[in-house]
Amino acid sequence: MQNSNRFHYGVVYGIFAILLLPLLSTALYSLATRWGATILPDGLTFDWYIQLWSDPRFLLAFGQSILICLGALALGTLLIVPTIFVVFYYFPRLKWVMNLLILLPFAVPPVVSSVGLLQIYADDPFPIVGTPWILIFTYFTIALPFMYRAIANSMHALNLPDLMDAAHLLGASTWQAFLLVVLPNIRKGLIVSLFLSFSFLFSEFVFANILVGTRYETLQVYLFNMRHTSGHFTSALVISYFMFVLIFTWIANRLNK
Numbered sequence: 001m002q003n004s005n006r007f008h009y010g011v012v013y014g015i016f017a018i019l020l021l022p023l024l025s026t027a028l029y030s031l032a033t034r035w036g037a038t039i040l041p042d043g044l045t046f047d048w049y050i051q052l053w054s055d056p057r058f059l060l061a062f063g064q065s066i067l068i069c070l071g072a073l074a075l076g077t078l079l080i081v082p083t084i085f086v087v088f089y090y091f092p093r094l095k096w097v098m099n100l101l102i103l104l105p106f107a108v109p110p111v112v113s114s115v116g117l118l119q120i121y122a123d124d125p126f127p128i129v130g131t132p133w134i135l136i137f138t139y140f141t142i143a144l145p146f147m148y149r150a151i152a153n154s155m156h157a158l159n160l161p162d163l164m165d166a167a168h169l170l171g172a173s174t175w176q177a178f179l180l181v182v183l184p185n186i187r188k189g190l191i192v193s194l195f196l197s198f199s200f201l202f203s204e205f206v207f208a209n210i211l212v213g214t215r216y217e218t219l220q221v222y223l224f225n226m227r228h229t230s231g232h233f234t235s236a237l238v239i240s241y242f243m244f245v246l247i248f249t250w251i252a253n254r255l256n257k
Helices: 002-031 047-053 058-090 090-099 111-123 132-157 160-169 174-186 188-204 206-216 219-225 230-256
Strands: none
Touching: 002 047, 002 230, 047 058, 047 230, 058 090, 058 132, 058 160, 058 174, 058 188, 058 219, 090 132, 111 132, 111 206, 132 188, 132 206, 160 174, 174 188, 188 230, 206 219, 219 230
8 A cells, every 4th residue: 555655646746746846947947157068057047037037027927917917807707607507596407508608719710810800990990909908808818618517516506596596595685695605605616717817828928929919018928028138038937937827826726714
């Protein structure tokens, strides 16, 4: 039994080390003063991070990415959560329609969607191409499958009809029961969906580059535009992005507890 456990732990730790090795190499390269034909860098420095975090263009792109992601997730929460509740409680036979709709963002490639959106929203009556609004609405459609599946799984875990009947017997209206009874029970599923969607949206590049570009530069567009600069600088940018997502996830877990 002990040998079997050691083998399992060895496999898990080996896979973890393989996945972690590229990240550690990138972190070391971001701290290197110069790294040529040697196994280890010639020296270590934080100058690349200082240069990155003192760049106003980077700070603006970083803040704009967060605003767009939060705007898309807020819109998704306001629209998707009540919609799922209505479907599961009033129209359970329409679940197959929702399951079909959430597949559409995966069925249509982002490049094809971007070309269609450019033709529709470049001119009147909704000339929003090049503005953050088109990214918020587009990111909402991207987050839809992740949010729906996580929240729907939480809804399936509830005995929703009996829960609502009990709330009605205690004098609550339908929307009071939704806000005070259903929402607390799907809180973990909602939090998981929000952070999963945020991690995916924060790294989205195709829609941001085609629909907005440098007119409202996001972090991924900034990284693409800075690809011809020093590799140490871009490595510092990648590690900063990873650390932000890691800290953000840790805070979410702490708040969830």
